[in-house]
């Protein structure tokens with residue numbers, strides 16, 4: 001029986017280049033989808049998968065993320081005094097229990113592999129999840145819960161994947177499989193941002209992982225890869241020499257919120273999925289069309 005996955009690492013330090021200038025003073029993962037920041041959905045997804053400890057890897061100028069997950073007596077007091085208890089409940093919903101969240105500063109943008117490595121002392125010697133908040137997923141059960149269920153079945157390391165849009169395999173990590181039967185398959189390889197025409201499959205790495213702690217020793221000496229960055233994909237490929245990796249084709253829809261149109265699609269999709277807003281949202285969208 002594998003150890004239960006209790007800790008999630010959330011690398012949020014990216015500059016949000018594709019959604020600038022919006023992400024200049026607001027960290028990109030605090031941009032709103034309808035009326036909640038992206039990270040609110042991400043934390044909800046991780047809690048539903050049994051995560052008890054969130055380790056954020058933040059960059060300079062991202063203090064707003066810590067503030068978002070702290071109480072705000074002025075806002076809460078005002079809402080309470082005005083009797084706006086439904087909004088107060090929404091404001092408090094994301095607040096952590098004491099000690100539930102840790103924040104680590106990544107001092108230079110050296111890549112995703114380096115960001116995950118920064119969490120080594122806090123995670124310690126246990127399996128853990130990595131959740132890339134840019135990739136917002138609408139799924140039932142939530143995507144990370146699907147990954148944890150797969151992990152409880154086969155152990156080792158799990159990489160959540162999905163079919164890449166035509167001609168876009170060069171923008172992502174891509175996996176190679178040992179045969180494709182059902183949604184959970186043993187992996188034989190993976191490559192970060194392969195040039196078009198060289199991709200080993202059409203399955204992109206979606207941004208939800210369950211990893212064993214041995215990855216940290218590998219990341220410590222991992223050389224720079226695609227884009228001159230220390231890549232998590234390269235570290236995992238190395239770990240695959242000694243440990244099993246399975247790719248899980250999760251059931252659901254991914255919205256890449258690091259991208260303008262992805263952010264727009266997420267706003268539309270999440271508004272249409274909200275019972276209290278669906279009718280008004282549909283009307284507004286239809287009028288615009």
Ligand code: G1P
Nearest residue numbers: 112135172173204205206207233
């Ligand atoms: C990262 C990962 C990549 C993954 C992608 C998903 O790339 O390195 O394997 O497919 O996230 O969004 P990035 O988007 O940071 O270039």
